[in-house]
Amino acid sequence: MTRRKERAGDLSTRQRILLAALEEFSANGFSGARIDRIIKAADVNVRMVYHFFGNKKGLLEAVLAEIFKERQQMLAKQPGNLSELLDSYFVGYAADRHRVRLLEWEALENGANEEGLSTFEDRRKVVKERIETLRQLQVEGKFAEEIDPQILFLFCVALSIYPMTFPQSVYVATGEDVYSEEFQDRYRAALGQLSSLLAPSPEKKS
Numbered sequence: 206m207t208r209r210k211e212r213a214g215d216l217s218t219r220q221r222i223l224l225a226a227l228e229e230f231s232a233n234g235f236s237g238a239r240i241d242r243i244i245k246a247a248d249v250n251v252r253m254v255y256h257f258f259g260n261k262k263g264l265l266e267a268v269l270a271e272i273f274k275e276r277q278q279m280l281a282k283q284p285g286n287l288s289e290l291l292d293s294y295f296v297g298y299a300a301d302r303h304r305v306r307l308l309e310w311e312a313l314e315n316g317a318n319e320e321g322l323s324t325f326e327d328r329r330k331v332v333k334e335r336i337e338t339l340r341q342l343q344v345e346g347k348f349a350e351e352i353d354p355q356i357l358f359l360f361c362v363a364l365s366i367y368p369m370t371f372p373q374s375v376y377v378a379t380g381e382d383v384y385s386e387e388f389q390d391r392y393r394a395a396l397g398q399l400s401s402l403l404a405p406s407p408e409k410k411s
Contacts, residue, residue, distance in 0.1 A: 221249060235265055235314055287361075288397045290342075
């Protein structure tokens with residue numbers, strides 16, 4: 206679903222359903238999403254939805270799995286420092302409004318209920334890998350080792366996703382659109398500056 210603006214005729218039936226479902230779920234959540242709107246947008250018969258995905262929950266899980274797979278490919282390269290890691294997180298969230306909205310809906314509808322978290326086991330495995338990356342950067346002296354790497358991971362996600370989650374706060378504070386090039390350049394620069402503050406001092410390294 207990387208090229209989500211492709212003409213419908215260029216996509217397979219399954220891809221058209223996934224694209225329509227992505228927009229429907231991100232706009233209305235799982236509870237508010239309607240299969241009839243999805244099949245109308247995808248220009249398919251309702252039987253095709255159940256043929257490919259089984260039910261509405263299966264369709265949502267397939268949408269999330271596609272997003273998860275794309276994000277994994279984007280983050281395949283290991284960051285060399287905290288600045289690179291924060292920047293990659295921010296760029297990923299900023300590039301995909303639907304993903305941010307789906308995460309917001311997931312939090313509202315399921316909270317921390319493990320049974321309601323689609324692709325939970327895969328996501329937990331990846332989060333553990335990312336925490337281990339942070340731990341390794343600490344070992345290499347790339348930033349302060351006093352910070353709990355699990356909490357640091359949460360800090361990184363929070364710093365990266367906040368502007369897209371609360372665009373109204375961005376506008377009130379800066380008068381800028383969160384998706385404008387000007388704001389995103391400013392924010393990425395600030396993330397880099399913040400990362401440098403978390404690096405160990407030269408005295409401590411020696």
